[in-house]
Amino acid sequence: MAEPRSTAETEQSGASPGPGASRGLSPKSIVIWSLVAIVGAVGWAVLALSRGEEVSAAWMLAAALGSYAIGYRFYSKFIANRVLKVDRTRATPAERLDDGVDFHPTDRRVLFGHHFAAVAGAGPLVGPVLAAQMGYLPGTIWIVAGVIFAGAVQDMVVLFFSTRRNGRSLGQIARDEIGPVGGAAALIAVFAIMIILLAVLALVIVNALAESPWGVFSIGMTIPIALFMGLYLRILRPGRVSEVSLIGVALLLLAIVAGGWVAESSWASTFTLEPGTLVIWMVVYGFLASVLPVWLLLAPRDYLSTFMKIGTVTLLAVGVLIALPNLKMDGITEFASSGTGPVFAGSLFPFVFITIACGALSGFHALISSGTTPKMIQKETQIRTIGYGSMLVESFVAIMALIAACIIEPGLYFAVNSPMGVVGDTVQAASTAVGNLGFSITPEQLAQAAKDVEEQSLLHRTGGAPTFALGMAEIFSAAFGGAAMKAFWYHFAIMFEALFILTTLDAGTRVGRFMLQDMLGNVYKPFKNVSWKPGVWIASAIVVLAWGYFLWVGVHDPLGGINQLFPLFGIANQLLAAVALAVCTTLLIKSGRLKWAWVTGVPLLWDVAVTLTASWQKIFSADPRVGFFTQRAEYQDALDKGLPSFKLAKNREQMETIVTNSTVDGVLSVLFAVLIVVVLFESGRACVKAIRHPETIKVSETPYVESKFVAPASLIATKEEKAELVAAGVGPEGGARKTEERV
Amino acid sequence: MSTAAVRHRLARLRWYVRELTGEAAYDRYVAHTRTHSPDAPVMTRRAFERSRTDAREGDPRQGFRCC
Numbered sequence: 001m002a003e004p005r006s007t008a009e010t011e012q013s014g015a016s017p018g019p020g021a022s023r024g025l026s027p028k029s030i031v032i033w034s035l036v037a038i039v040g041a042v043g044w045a046v047l048a049l050s051r052g053e054e055v056s057a058a059w060m061l062a063a064a065l066g067s068y069a070i071g072y073r074f075y076s077k078f079i080a081n082r083v084l085k086v087d088r089t090r091a092t093p094a095e096r097l098d099d100g101v102d103f104h105p106t107d108r109r110v111l112f113g114h115h116f117a118a119v120a121g122a123g124p125l126v127g128p129v130l131a132a133q134m135g136y137l138p139g140t141i142w143i144v145a146g147v148i149f150a151g152a153v154q155d156m157v158v159l160f161f162s163t164r165r166n167g168r169s170l171g172q173i174a175r176d177e178i179g180p181v182g183g184a185a186a187l188i189a190v191f192a193i194m195i196i197l198l199a200v201l202a203l204v205i206v207n208a209l210a211e212s213p214w215g216v217f218s219i220g221m222t223i224p225i226a227l228f229m230g231l232y233l234r235i236l237r238p239g240r241v242s243e244v245s246l247i248g249v250a251l252l253l254l255a256i257v258a259g260g261w262v263a264e265s266s267w268a269s270t271f272t273l274e275p276g277t278l279v280i281w282m283v284v285y286g287f288l289a290s291v292l293p294v295w296l297l298l299a300p301r302d303y304l305s306t307f308m309k310i311g312t313v314t315l316l317a318v319g320v321l322i323a324l325p326n327l328k329m330d331g332i333t334e335f336a337s338s339g340t341g342p343v344f345a346g347s348l349f350p351f352v353f354i355t356i357a358c359g360a361l362s363g364f365h366a367l368i369s370s371g372t373t374p375k376m377i378q379k380e381t382q383i384r385t386i387g388y389g390s391m392l393v394e395s396f397v398a399i400m401a402l403i404a405a406c407i408i409e410p411g412l413y414f415a416v417n418s419p420m421g422v423v424g425d426t427v428q429a430a431s432t433a434v435g436n437l438g439f440s441i442t443p444e445q446l447a448q449a450a451k452d453v454e455e456q457s458l459l460h461r462t463g464g465a466p467t468f469a470l471g472m473a474e475i476f477s478a479a480f481g482g483a484a485m486k487a488f489w490y491h492f493a494i495m496f497e498a499l500f501i502l503t504t505l506d507a508g509t510r511v512g513r514f515m516l517q518d519m520l521g522n523v524y525k526p527f528k529n530v531s532w533k534p535g536v537w538i539a540s541a542i543v544v545l546a547w548g549y550f551l552w553v554g555v556h557d558p559l560g561g562i563n564q565l566f567p568l569f570g571i572a573n574q575l576l577a578a579v580a581l582a583v584c585t586t587l588l589i590k591s592g593r594l595k596w597a598w599v600t601g602v603p604l605l606w607d608v609a610v611t612l613t614a615s616w617q618k619i620f621s622a623d624p625r626v627g628f629f630t631q632r633a634e635y636q637d638a639l640d641k642g643l644p645s646f647k648l649a650k651n652r653e654q655m656e657t658i659v660t661n662s663t664v665d666g667v668l669s670v671l672f673a674v675l676i677v678v679v680l681f682e683s684g685r686a687c688v689k690a691i692r693h694p695e696t697i698k699v700s701e702t703p704y705v706e707s708k709f710v711a712p713a714s715l716i717a718t719k720e721e722k723a724e725l726v727a728a729g730v731g732p733e734g735g736a737r738k739t740e741e742r743v
Numbered sequence: 744m745s746t747a748a749v750r751h752r753l754a755r756l757r758w759y760v761r762e763l764t765g766e767a768a769y770d771r772y773v774a775h776t777r778t779h780s781p782d783a784p785v786m787t788r789r790a791f792e793r794s795r796t797d798a799r800e801g802d803p804r805q806g807f808r809c810c
Contacts, residue, residue, distance in 0.1 A: 100771050110759065110763050239766055240766065242760050
């Protein structure tokens with residue numbers, strides 16, 4: 001297809017946005033949407049204007065849900081019909097290439113569940129919790145505005161372009177559309193991000209499980225449970241996923257309960273592990289899990305975590321609605337402007353926007369939107385529901401995580417989320433340290449909070465999972481079960497998060513290995529062969545050791561691993577979003593949609609501004625808390641002067657550790673910044689070329705084929721859509737038209 | 744709600760769960776093979792499920808989960 005899309009075709013597609021999509025609103029819907037807008041606006045007003053008193057989480061829900069509804073109804077519809085011009089007469093890859101396995105038209109409600117389960121993991125539970133140190137308002141605004149104008153747009157537009165290209169991956173599209181250099185930069189970016197992502201997620205788990213026999217036992221039990229499920233599916237009853245998942249979930253709940261018994265028994269000491277020991281276990285687990293057959297561990301674990309994910313997210317939403325807790329955190333804390341917060345350093349702009357990635361704008365989603373989903377979508381008209389809609393739900397999960405973090409005592413929040421160097425190791429020291437931060441909590445309250453959830457200590461449990469679990473335990477015990485259930489719910493939440501993360505560790509290591517094998521294969525051919533065992537082992541070991549290194553560093557960093565590494569993770573994730581948005585913008589321009597290029601162009605500019613500012617500060621800031629190289633120089637200087645201890649480093653060994661870590665982190669920041677600039681430059685060049693020489697444009701879109709498929713566009717079919725289904729003689733899940741006449 | 748309605752709802756729920764978990768993949772495969780190449784041999788369920796997980800082994804990017 002050397003020829004740019006003809007205007008005739010564009011018009012044809014634009015003229016058929018689907019039944020029920022008539023322009024102009026009926027008086028009834030004007031009233032309804034005005035009410036929705038008012039609810040949202042009142043929510044925002046209460047959140048923004050209340051100072052010094054506790055606000056009910058109901059207002060946050062009103063603000064978020066009201067805005068989502070408006071964003072979905074109006075903005076996503078505008079993107080689908082005016083910008084992308086989704087074409088209901090055009091066959092999707094699922095219809096054209098239907099092979100019953102990889103490509104098959106899947107019911108939109110099923111695909112929605114698939115896509116949501118694939119995009120939402122532990123990410124939206126972590127970022128918002130950390131960002132709560134600046135108060136609930138910055139996080140809420142970014143999560144809601146970010147998803148409506150950037151995150152959901154990215155997911156939807158990538159899904160659209162990938163669907164028009166037979167489900168090609170983001171990396172392939174980048175190579176095709178913005179050239180080999182941009183493509184290679186995108187590939188390196190994905191690999192680097194994967195490593196940092198896995199290290200940070202593993203760190204979240206280590207911090208949640210350290211010194212917690214209950215947690216270690218119940219998470220440990222997920223391994224035999226998954227093995228059992230794997231064997232059951234392979235040998236006993238192949239393919240019976242629902243029944244084995246139900247058995248698995250029952251065993252999982254039993255493991256959580258049993259964890260409580262273990263913690264009180266003489267076995268407790270066996271399951272009380274130090275962070276350093278846990279790191280070794282995680283690395284060993286990561287390696288074994290990624291070389292074991294998929295059916296034995298990964299696939300069953302995936303079923304378990306998907307079940308838990310959908311179940312718990314629903315339960316949490318119900319719990320929040322029943323309990324409607326009060327937000328105890330301030331709207332905006334002083335750390336927003338001073339940038340001296342203990343959880344992560346730096347001021348509101350840019351650091352809130354990189355700390356909260358998943359839930360607002362997550363580059364990783366572009367990999368899913370250009371992976372399995374485009375091969376399964378029935379109609380182009382469903383891209384809006386699947387792409388935009390799923391991301392809104394993930395954003396809602398992020399809002400719930402933020403609520404969980406903001407309903408616990410702020411003093412407790414800071415005692416849990418500050419690094420050891422700040423809060424110390426005793427409740428007395430922590431109480432004083434929290435006081436110095438400007439919040440108050442007594443040593444007794446800290447001890448009681450730990451006792452309530454049957455943990456030895458909650459101090460410096462950074463990484464977000466314990467905080468989220470505390471908030472969730474609060475919500476659940478208020479909504480169902482009462483205070484007696486608090487310890488159970490706390491460990492349920494830890495389990496819930498750990499389960500995703502372990503699945504991601506396994507799957508991520510495999511993907512990293514696959515990419516590495518591909519790269520190494522250019523040097524030594526056999527590496528490309530994925531069934532060549534030595535290659536698999538070597539590549540897996542390299543990937544595991546790479547994230548294991550950062551995990552080890554994170555656990556032993558006197559400045560706090562989350563504090564140091566999380567910004568890098570955020571920058572990396574937003575870098576991937578920049579790649580995805582740059583690809584989308586380039587494609588919009590190349591496909592003759594120049595006047596709509598702002599739809600992804602503006603989020604791209606914002607994302608680049610955020611990412612580059614953050615990188616700049618991480619590299620050049622003169623504040624040693626923020627700038628890696630200043631930090632390095634300061635500790636190196638102290639070492640040269642022969643000081644026995646310096647700031648948070650208690651001895652010379654720790655000072656040396658900080659010097660090494662800051663150097664590595666600083667170099668990575670430089671690498672990420674360079675990658676962003678390369679991708680931007682290359683895509684900019686492709687855009688300029690497309691605008692100046694439209695005759696040279698090569699559109700790699702698959703040619704138009706008329707669709708015979710009939711299926712509703714949104715989750716709930718409209719009256720017209722139902723009539724169309726009946727007229728076509730197909731069931732509610734849609735199908736190829738059986739009757740000849742056209743509706 | 745009448746029993747028929749309850750039964751209908753339950754059937755829909757079962758359908759959804761089977762679709763979502765991929766349990767229905769085999770039925771779909773059999774139906775697909777039967778309609779498109781009626782003479783072709785059809786894998787047993789066991790063999791089909793094996794080939795499905797083994798395909799994931801070959802390319803781990805299928806079914807990848809996000810953070």
